[in-house]
Amino acid sequence: MLFIVAATQAQTLQSFFDKYSNDERFEYVSVGKGMMNMANAFGGNIKNNDKMTSKMKSIKILTLKAESTSPLMKSVVNDIDQVVAKGNFESAVESREKGEMVHIYYRFSGKDDADMLIMTKERGEFSLIWINGKMTKEEMMHTFSNNGKAFDQMNNFNNEESKVS
Amino acid sequence: MEMMNELLEKYFRGETTLQDEKELKQYFSTGNVSSEHEIYRALFDVFRQELSETNVRPVSVALPDQKRIKRTWIQTFAFTGIAATLILLLWIQLPQYSDNYAVIGGTRINNAEYVQRYTEKKLTRVNHMLARSMKPMQSFSKVRKNMQPLQNLSDVRTKMDEIQNKLQFK
Numbered sequence: 001m002l003f004i005v006a007a008t009q010a011q012t013l014q015s016f017f018d019k020y021s022n023d024e025r026f027e028y029v030s031v032g033k034g035m036m037n038m039a040n041a042f043g044g045n046i047k048n049n050d051k052m053t054s055k056m057k058s059i060k061i062l063t064l065k066a067e068s069t070s071p072l073m074k075s076v077v078n079d080i081d082q083v084v085a086k087g088n089f090e091s092a093v094e095s096r097e098k099g100e101m102v103h104i105y106y107r108f109s110g111k112d113d114a115d116m117l118i119m120t121k122e123r124g125e126f127s128l129i130w131i132n133g134k135m136t137k138e139e140m141m142h143t144f145s146n147n148g149k150a151f152d153q154m155n156n157f158n159n160e161e162s163k164v165s
Numbered sequence: 166m167e168m169m170n171e172l173l174e175k176y177f178r179g180e181t182t183l184q185d186e187k188e189l190k191q192y193f194s195t196g197n198v199s200s201e202h203e204i205y206r207a208l209f210d211v212f213r214q215e216l217s218e219t220n221v222r223p224v225s226v227a228l229p230d231q232k233r234i235k236r237t238w239i240q241t242f243a244f245t246g247i248a249a250t251l252i253l254l255l256w257i258q259l260p261q262y263s264d265n266y267a268v269i270g271g272t273r274i275n276n277a278e279y280v281q282r283y284t285e286k287k288l289t290r291v292n293h294m295l296a297r298s299m300k301p302m303q304s305f306s307k308v309r310k311n312m313q314p315l316q317n318l319s320d321v322r323t324k325m326d327e328i329q330n331k332l333q334f335k
Contacts, residue, residue, distance in 0.1 A: 024271035029283045032264020058264065061287050095298030102294045118291055129287060 013115065013130060016083050017060055025072065031059040056133035063127045073126060080119065080128060089117060092140075099123055106140055116140050166199060173205065 021028040033056075066073045089105035101121040108114050114136070118129040131140075172189055175181045181189070192198065193209035267274040267283060274280075 021268055022271065026268075027270075027283075028268040029280055029287075030264055030266055031280060031284050034263065035265045035277060035281065059284060061284060063287075093295065095295065097294075097298050100294055100297075102291060102298065120291055120294060122294075127287060127290075129291065 012083050012087055013117070016079060017062060017128075017130065019079075020062055020064075020076065021060075025064065025066070027061075027063040027065075029059075029061040031061075033057055055135050055139065056131060058130075058132045060130040061127065062130075063125065065125050067124055068121070068126075076126065084117065087115075089115075092116075106137065108137075112136060114140055169199075169202060173202070 017028075020026045021030075064073060064076055084105055087107060089107045091103065092106050093102065093104040095102045099122065101119075103119040105117040105119070106114060112134045114133060116129075116131040116135075118127075118131070120127045120129075169189075169192060172181065172185050175185060176189060190209055190212060193202075193206050194213060198206055263275065263277075265275075265277050265280045267276075267280050
C-alpha cells in the first residue's frame with residue numbers, strides 16, 4: 001500500500017517534469033547516479049561532497065525564462081502548486097527578497113527515500129530543482145551549506161532559540 | 166535334376182557363386198520343382214520375399230540415439246552462439262542513452278560537462294539567494310552570542326540572592 005502511494009506521488013512530480021522537459025520553451029537538465037559519484041561534480045556547493053552525492057539518486061532541473069505575468073508562467077506555477085499540494089510535501093524554507101523567491105519543499109516516500117523540491121523565482125526566470133535520494137531530513141537540510149551557510153545559520157538560530165526557551 | 170542336387174549341396178556348403186544362387190532362385194520360383202526338392206522351396210521363397218521388401222522407416226530414425234543427441238547439442242550451441250552474436254551487435258549499434266543530459270530549445274545535449282556546469286550554476290544561485298535571505302538571522306545569532314555574558318551575570322545574581330536568603334534564615 002505504502003509502495004503504491006509512494007509510486008503515485010513520484011509519478012505526479014515525474015509527470016510534471018515529463019510534461020515540460022521536452023517543451024522548446026523550457027530548459028531541462030537531468031543528472032543521474034553516474035555523475036553523482038564524480039567527486040567534483042558540484043564544486044563547493046554541497047557540503048561533504050562525497051557523502052552527500054553518494055546518497056543522491058538524481059537531480060532534475062527545469063527552467064522557464066518568461067515574464068511572471070505571461071500565461072505560460074501562470075499555468076506552470078499553477079501546475080506545480082497542485083503537484084506540491086497533492087504530493088504530501090512539507091515546506092522547509094521560504095524566502096522572498098527584492099523580487100526573488102526561494103521555496104524549498106521536502107517529503108519522504110519510504111525509508112530514507114526523500115524528495116527535495118526547490119522552487120526559485122527571479123526576474124524573468126522560474127526554476128525547479130528536484131533532488132531525489134536516500135537522505136534523512138537533517139542530511140537534506142545540510143545540502144546547501146558550504147558557501148552560503150544558509151541552513152547552518154538557520155539551524156544555529158533554532159538551536160539557540162531552544163536553549164533560551 | 167542332378168545338376169540341381171549338386172547346386173543345392175554346394176549352396177549348403179557355402180560354395181555357390183552368385184550365378185549358381187541365381188539359378189537356384191529361378192528354379193524354385195518356377196512351378197517345376199521336383200518333389201524331393203519341395204522341402205527347400207520355403208527357404209528360397211523367403212529369400213525372394215526379402216528381396217521384394219523395401220525399408221519404410223526414415224534413415225534418421227535408424228541412426229543410433231547417441232549420435233542424434235550429440236547433433237542436437239551441437240545445433241543448440243550453434244543457435245545460441247548466433248543469437249548471442251546478434252544481441253551483442255544490436256547492443257553495440259543502438260545509441261547509448263545516459264541519465265546525464267540536457268534539453269535546451271527542444272534539442273537534447275548529451276554533454277556531461279555541460280550538464281555538470283549547468284547544475285553547478287543553478288545550485289550556486291540557490292545557495293546565494295538563500296544566503297542573502299538568511300543574513301538577518303546571522304546578525305540575530307551574533308547579538309544572542311554577545312548577550313551570553315549578561316545571562317551569566319543574571320545567574321550570578323540569582324545565586325547571590327539564594328546565599329543571602331540562606332544567611333538571613335540562619
